[in-house]
Amino acid sequence: xxxxxxxxxxxxxxxxxxxxxxxxxxxxxxxxxxxxxxxxxxxxxxxxxxxxxxxxxxxxxxxxxxxxxxxxxxxxxxxxxxxxxxxxxxxxxxxxxxxxxxxxxxxxxxxxxxxxxxxxxxxxxxxxxxxxxxxxxxxxxxxxxxxxxxxxxxxxxxxxxxxxxxxxxxxxxxxxxxxxxxxxxxxxxxxxxxxxxxxxxxxxxxxxxxxxxxxxxxxxxxxxxxxxxxxxxxxxxxxxxxxxxxxxxxxxxxxxxxxxxxxxxxxxxxxxxxxxxxxxxxxxxxxxxxxxxxxxxxxxxxxxxxxxxxxxxxxxxxxxxxxxxxxxxxxxxxxxxxxxxxxxxxxxxxxxxxxxxxxxxxxxx
Amino acid sequence: xxxxxxxxxxxxxxxxxxxxxxxxxxxxxxxxxxxxxxxxxxxxxxxxxxxxxxxxxxxxxxxxxxxxxxxxx
Numbered sequence: 001x002x003x004x005x006x007x008x009x010x011x012x013x014x015x016x017x018x019x020x021x022x023x024x025x026x027x028x029x030x031x032x033x034x035x036x037x038x039x040x041x042x043x044x045x046x047x048x049x050x051x052x053x054x055x056x057x058x059x060x061x062x063x064x065x066x067x068x069x070x071x072x073x074x075x076x077x078x079x080x081x082x083x084x085x086x087x088x089x090x091x092x093x094x095x096x097x098x099x100x101x102x103x104x105x106x107x108x109x110x111x112x113x114x115x116x117x118x119x120x121x122x123x124x125x126x127x128x129x130x131x132x133x134x135x136x137x138x139x140x141x142x143x144x145x146x147x148x149x150x151x152x153x154x155x156x157x158x159x160x161x162x163x164x165x166x167x168x169x170x171x172x173x174x175x176x177x178x179x180x181x182x183x184x185x186x187x188x189x190x191x192x193x194x195x196x197x198x199x200x201x202x203x204x205x206x207x208x209x210x211x212x213x214x215x216x217x218x219x220x221x222x223x224x225x226x227x228x229x230x231x232x233x234x235x236x237x238x239x240x241x242x243x244x245x246x247x248x249x250x251x252x253x254x255x256x257x258x259x260x261x262x263x264x265x266x267x268x269x270x271x272x273x274x275x276x277x278x279x280x281x282x283x284x285x286x287x288x289x290x291x292x293x294x295x296x297x298x299x300x301x302x303x304x305x306x307x308x309x310x311x312x313x314x315x316x317x318x319x320x321x322x323x324x325x326x327x328x329x330x331x332x333x334x335x336x337x338x339x340x341x342x343x344x345x346x347x348x349x350x351x352x353x354x355x356x357x358x359x360x361x362x363x364x365x
Numbered sequence: 366x367x368x369x370x371x372x373x374x375x376x377x378x379x380x381x382x383x384x385x386x387x388x389x390x391x392x393x394x395x396x397x398x399x400x401x402x403x404x405x406x407x408x409x410x411x412x413x414x415x416x417x418x419x420x421x422x423x424x425x426x427x428x429x430x431x432x433x434x435x436x437x438x
Contacts, residue, residue, distance in 0.1 A: 008431075015434040036367050063366045089411075091366065117412020119394060142367040146411040149396040194367040197408060197416040227430060249423035250408060250416050259397040259415060349366060 009223055016223075016230040017049055023230075023237040024053040029185055030232055031178075031321055033171065034192030035062030035349030036220060042358035044222035046229070054233065057184070057321040058354075060174050061192055063139045064091050064347035065319055066274045070307045071138075071167045072097030077304045078134055078165065078296065079110040085128060086112040087121040088136040094346050098308040118150040118164075125154070125162040134296045137164040142194040144168040144285055145259040148266035151287070151294045163296035166287055169272055171195050172203045173283035177274075179211045184321040188232035189215040190225065193247045198263075200255025201245055208241035219247040266291050275343065276316025313342035318351050325352040332356060369410040371418050374403050384409060 032038055038058045041047065047056055060066050076097050079086045086102065093103045093114065106112045111131075115121055118135050125133040137147040147164055154162040171192060179186065191204060196217045207215045214235035218228035224246060231244050245251055263285075272284020287295035296302075312330050317323035325331045325344070335341035337353050344350040372384035372393075380395045384407065395401050398414040406418040 012430055012434060015430075034367060061367075089366065117394075119412050139366050142369065142410055142415065145397050145415070146413045149394065149413065153394075153396070192367060194369045194408070194410065194415070197369070246426065248426055249419045252419075256397065256416055258399055262397060347366075 012223060013049075013226055016226045020054060020226075020230050020233050021051045023233045024051055025237070027053050027055065028187040028233065028236055029055045029057060030188045030190060030229060031057050031059045031184075031186045032190040032225075033059040033061040033175065034190070034195070035065070035347065035351075036194070037061070037190055037192065037218075037225065038351055038354050039349055040220045040222070041225060042354045044225065046222065046225055049226065050229065054229065056229075057186075058318070058351040059178065059189075059321055060274065060277060060319040061140070061171065062319075062344070062347050062349040062351070063143070063169065064095055065315065065343045065350050066169060066174075066276065067095070067138055067167050067343065068273045068275045068307075069098050069309060070273070070304070071165075072101070073307055074297070074302060074304050075102060075134075075136055075165060076100050076105055077302050078300070079105045079112055081132075081302070083131050084111070085124060085131050085133045086110070086136065087115045087118075087124060087133060088112065089138065090114045091347050091349075092136055092138060094340065095343050096310070096340065096346070098305055118147050119153065122150065122154055122157060122159060122162060125159050126157070129161060132161050132163060132300065134163045134165050134300075137166045137168055140169055140171055140192070140195050141198045141263075142192075144267065145198060145256075145263045148263045151266045151291055152262065154294060155291070160293075163294055163299060164287065165296040166267070166285060167272075168267065168285040169274065170269070170283050170285070172199075172206070173280050174274060174277060175204075175207065177277055177280045177283070178320065179207075179213065181320075186213060186321070187236055189213060190228050190232070191215050191217045193217060193219045193224075193250060196245075196247065196251045196255065198256050198259050200251065201243060201253045204243050208243055212241040214241050215243050217243070217245045217247050217251050219250065274319075276319035310341050315342035315344040315352070318344050325355040328352070367410070369408040369415060371406050372409050373406050374401055374414075377401070377403055382407075382414060384414070
């Protein structure tokens, strides 16, 4: 919500705060699903603006955090092959796998390159015809179409040495799994704005219809988030379950049909394993048969070590909203952003990393 | 990871656009937003334009909130 004077912003923020305090007569728990929201909430000090009755919990919306160790171990195994170049977004580099990380492999000579866009991988593939270039395709519906478009561009360019190692995941099935499990009571949901920019409003219809949970698609400015909390508290107070879209400037009801068409051409829905949530039906994306030659797992041989989890790490429970970072015995001692044990601490969007950076939970939430 | 930044399209050639963010220009793909036009603000994510930023809708959302606030005073 840009293009307003500071005075207007303050006035609206004060209005939202006042209304939230007036309407929240009993405790409510709202979940922000998206890791980018988690960071924005901490950065803007939103929690401190809310009355004690309104609790915000973080959900499973950090792609790096929900990627299970097995995927990392596979990426590490590929990186050890002499003729492989790994391309990846930067936040995957330090995520610990079962016994190593991409950063550790890089330090011992593996060719691992950080890219800003998956398209950068194609230039690397063209410049290194004797190598296999594998892009670590991680991310939700915002990012998945960019990987799909890159596969189409590789096909068009006639590149025979570009592959994706796909771990894309879908937000709505994860929300369904969380609500079905009922492990954490959620009274309202703040939905991810940029995932919604792609998928639109319809895929969230089930939240109100089947689970009676109000939800708001919202942006990332402090006022967007405060406005969304207000809309949720207002719905809860009125006993209404509905989907509101506070982020219409970026999220048309139908999302981005062109991006969805590209996505659908390359990827099909598949069961996927999430850290903390287990295997969720039809919650991931697998490369379709027509594009199998670009699928690293289908096209290239690899031997992966046996997957192990760190015994003390409670990242899985944090991702489900049933534990807070401070509940973990490792938090802030054995596990810090400098020396992370679990993925919730390694990603800048991880709940543990955000807690640590913005005050280690030294306030009442 | 779903971070996206708004940028203005200053030029386009086929499915590549030149966008400007805070005075810096860069190339982005329009494969996911083929109908984007020069002069529009778009959201950029991982080297792709992924959605148009609708200034009119932005104004409408604000006006709606303003009305709510005014109504209460």
